[in-house]
Amino acid sequence: MDLKNSTILITGGSSGIGLELVKQLTAIGATVIITGRNPDMLNEVRKKFPGIHAFRSDVSSPDDIEELYNDVIKQFPALNILINNAGVMRLIDLQDASMDLEDITREIGINLSGTIQMVHQFLPHLLTRQNAAIINVSSGIAFMPYSSAPVYSAAKAGVRAYTQALRLQLEKTNVQVMELIPPGVNTNLQNDWVVQPNPGMMINADKMVNIAVKGMRKNQAEIRPFLIRIIKAASRIAPGLLIRLGHREFQKFREQQKNK
Numbered sequence: 390m391d392l393k394n395s396t397i398l399i400t401g402g403s404s405g406i407g408l409e410l411v412k413q414l415t416a417i418g419a420t421v422i423i424t425g426r427n428p429d430m431l432n433e434v435r436k437k438f439p440g441i442h443a444f445r446s447d448v449s450s451p452d453d454i455e456e457l458y459n460d461v462i463k464q465f466p467a468l469n470i471l472i473n474n475a476g477v478m479r480l481i482d483l484q485d486a487s488m489d490l491e492d493i494t495r496e497i498g499i500n501l502s503g504t505i506q507m508v509h510q511f512l513p514h515l516l517t518r519q520n521a522a523i524i525n526v527s528s529g530i531a532f533m534p535y536s537s538a539p540v541y542s543a544a545k546a547g548v549r550a551y552t553q554a555l556r557l558q559l560e561k562t563n564v565q566v567m568e569l570i571p572p573g574v575n576t577n578l579q580n581d582w583v584v585q586p587n588p589g590m591m592i593n594a595d596k597m598v599n600i601a602v603k604g605m606r607k608n609q610a611e612i613r614p615f616l617i618r619i620i621k622a623a624s625r626i627a628p629g630l631l632i633r634l635g636h637r638e639f640q641k642f643r644e645q646q647k648n649k
Contacts, residue, residue, distance in 0.1 A: 390522055390565065390605050396420040396467045400448050400507060401475030403430040406526065406574055409598040410472065411438055417602070422461060422468070424448070424475070448475045448503030449495075458510045469518040471511050473504040474526045478541040493540065500544035505551060515564050522565040524605065525552045529572045529617050532624040556610060567605065570613040571597050572620065592616065
């Protein structure tokens with residue numbers, strides 16, 4: 390992909406991987422549009438990067454997505470790349486009956502349904518562009534269930550399956566479909582966790598996005614750092630061991646919750 394001459398929409402662009410994408414893509418010279426739910430955070434990003442364009446929008450809301458589409462296509466008809474990055478990850482004890490039905494599926498609405506709905510809304514426009522791309526952000530957790538974050542695990546596994554199906558359906562079109570597969574990334578996603586993740590399974594956002602940008606330029610179907618290759622291989626060779634190792638963090642989490 391020619392990123393310098395592209396117009397790129399990034400969901401969840403006000404923090405974490407999204408914010409680092411803003412930094413590196415604007416440095417290249419791309420026209421960058423971001424979305425987010427928090428107007429104050431969006432304003433902060435605009436102060437740091439005056440050339441970007443920001444829209445308050447919630448990817449879990451179909452009405453917001455439709456409004457976003459109408460506004461963006463009207464103002465930026467050259468839009469040719471969609472990066473579905475918005476996400477939320479929570480540590481959840483499935484025996485905690487205090488969570489209501491809507492709350493328990495929050496990760497599905499943001500991570501999975503939001504990605505599917507954004508693609509569905511913007512695909513007709515992307516098909517009209519000479520060179521276009523959809524980049525969906527999944528996770529290394531898509532290769533294995535992570536008991537501490539069960540709903541997030543299900544959502545990211547869904548994103549991976551959906552992206553693979555989408556790539557097959559669009560293989561004879563002008564729209565490239567890529568999957569960005571990060572391991573754990575040091576962002577504010579983990580700020581509220583009572584049990585912090587294993588540092589050995591983490592990567593800094595700037596390094597992850599540098600890999601992502603290189604992969605996008607090469608039209609790589611799967612963009613992943615070396616750590617993900619190890620996780621993917623381990624999920625095939627010793628899936629049970631990998632799952633049990635991850636489950637230790639849930640046991641620590643549950644103990645901490647009991648001791649509150």
